[in-house]
Amino acid sequence: MNSNIINDAAKRHDFVILFDVTDGNPNGDPDAGNLPRVDPETMQGLVTDVCLKRKIRNWVDMSHGTRVRFKIYVQSREALNTIHQRAYDESGLKSTGTKQKRADVDIARKWMCDNFFDVRTFGAVMSTGVNCGQVRGPIQLTFARSFDQIVPMDVTITRIAITKPEDMESVMGEAGEEKGKSKVTEMGRKAIVPYGLYKGFGFFNPNFAVQTGFDSEDLKISWSALQNMWDIDRSASRGMMALRGLYVFSHENPLGNAHAHELFARLDVQKKDSVESPRSFGDYAVIWDDSPLPEGVTLTKLVGK
Numbered sequence: 001m002n003s004n005i006i007n008d009a010a011k012r013h014d015f016v017i018l019f020d021v022t023d024g025n026p027n028g029d030p031d032a033g034n035l036p037r038v039d040p041e042t043m044q045g046l047v048t049d050v051c052l053k054r055k056i057r058n059w060v061d062m063s064h065g066t067r068v069r070f071k072i073y074v075q076s077r078e079a080l081n082t083i084h085q086r087a088y089d090e091s092g093l094k095s096t097g098t099k100q101k102r103a104d105v106d107i108a109r110k111w112m113c114d115n116f117f118d119v120r121t122f123g124a125v126m127s128t129g130v131n132c133g134q135v136r137g138p139i140q141l142t143f144a145r146s147f148d149q150i151v152p153m154d155v156t157i158t159r160i161a162i163t164k165p166e167d168m169e170s171v172m173g174e175a176g177e178e179k180g181k182s183k184v185t186e187m188g189r190k191a192i193v194p195y196g197l198y199k200g201f202g203f204f205n206p207n208f209a210v211q212t213g214f215d216s217e218d219l220k221i222s223w224s225a226l227q228n229m230w231d232i233d234r235s236a237s238r239g240m241m242a243l244r245g246l247y248v249f250s251h252e253n254p255l256g257n258a259h260a261h262e263l264f265a266r267l268d269v270q271k272k273d274s275v276e277s278p279r280s281f282g283d284y285a286v287i288w289d290d291s292p293l294p295e296g297v298t299l300t301k302l303v304g305k
Contacts, residue, residue, distance in 0.1 A: 005250045006300045007220045009138075012251040013204040014260040016267055017052075017144070017226060017243065018304065020197045020281055024239015027051045028191065035191045036152045045146035045196045052141050052200065057118050059229035060221060064117070070221075073116040073124060084130035087111040095130045109133035113212045120212035121222065138209040139222060144200030147269055148278060150193045157188045192239060195279045201264060202226075206254045223248075227303060244281050245304030249297055257296030265289075 006013065027047040028034035037046040057072050064070035073083060087108040088095040100108075112132050113120040123137030204219070223246075230241050249263045266289040275283040286305055293299060 003220075005298050006223060006248050006302070007216045008250070009204075009209050009214060009216045009219050010206050010254060012206055012254055012256050013219075013248050014251075014256075014263055015202045015204075015246065015248040016264055017200050017202065018197065018245030018269070018286075019144070019200075019230065019241060019243050020195065021193055021238070022195050022240040022280070023192050024241060025191050025193065025237050026196070026198070026239075026241060028237075033154075033191070035154065036150065036193045036196075038150060038152060039145070043149040043151075045150040045193060045198060047144040047198055047200070049141040049143055049200075052144065053118070053122055055229040055233050056121075056222070056225045059225040059232055060117050062232055063224075063228075064221065068115060070117045071115055073112065073119045080126070081129035083112075084108070084126055084128075084132045087115075087132050088130065100131050105131050105133045109135065110213070117218065117221075120214045121218060123208075123212070135212055136208055137212060138205045138207075138214050140203050140205075142201045144198040146196040146198050147284070148197070148271060150196045153192050153194065155190045155192060157190050159188055190237065197244070197269070197278065197281065197284055199269065201260070203260065223302060242281075243303055245286065246302040247304065248300045248302060249293075250300065252296035258294040263294075263297065 005011065025034070025036050026045070027037050029037040037048070038044065039046060057074060060070055061072045061075070065072065073080070085095060088100075088104070091107050091111050093100075093104045093107060095104075109126070109132050112124070112126060113135060118124070119126075119135055119137070121137050121139050123135040125134050126132035127134060209215070209218075226246055227243060230243050233241070247267065249258075249260075251257045268287040268289075270285050270287060271278055272283055272285055278284065
């Protein structure tokens with residue numbers, strides 16, 4: 001593996017990620033009772049780009065969050081406008097609501113990029129209340145989609161912990177006879193996918209990286225996050241999730257040497273002939289088009305064959 005190529009923030013990179021879930025919910029849909037997200041016409045599973053970026057943010061925060069340049073902007077510990085105000089205060093500027101001077105907004109915007117990894121990576125709209133402008137980040141992700149239909153299951157579970165104190169008390173009649181018994185269990189629900197293999201796409205634009213100050217160290221950390229974020233996102237509801245492939249197409253020309261969709265088409269994942277209902281990654285075959293890559297394009301297989 002040539003790390004000099006994939007960590008070069010002056011090159012364009014297009015990448016594919018493969019990941020799977022076993023007996024878990026990779027991304028619940030609040031509009032459907034938190035059932036796993038699906039395309040209603042094809043019943044293929046979906047995982048949003050927002051879900052994937054949250055995992056990246058959490059890994060970077062855990063592994064590098066004590067460093068000044070690697071704070072996380074989108075998080076629950078501090079209101080966004082409070083962070084915007086801090087950008088003005090620490091830059092020696094005065095904020096006047098949403099109508100700041102353009103020059104001041106640019107300074108505050110740069111401060112945000114310099115201090116928050118996710119701002120200079122994914123971009124952000126920071127014009128709420130205290131205006132820090134808008135940033136278009138160099139890394140963008142698509143929704144991930146499962147190769148086959150998934151069957152979202154709503155599994156009934158029981159627990160011995162009772163919610164209401166009155167439910168633990170027996171109801172007594174006037175003569176002292178017991179009218180009802182106290183509850184000893186309560187019912188709950190858990191939504192899972194028995195198995196699903198998903199594919200998503202990502203893009204790195206070096207021209208936007210120049211604008212946000214995103215550098216080679218940031219790119220190296222981004223590749224590490226994509227590989228390792230699954231292991232710090234464990235929960236009972238997630239089931240078993242794992243990264244199965246991370247493939248990076250790097251271009252000599254910052255504007256690209258080939259169309260991304262044509263490069264992505266070189267990867268095919270097929271269900272094996274003997275498999276009717278996939279239940280593991282081994283039920284699929286990863287197939288590559290081995291014809292020569294377009295001139296100026298390099299393929300790096302960070303994870304997978």
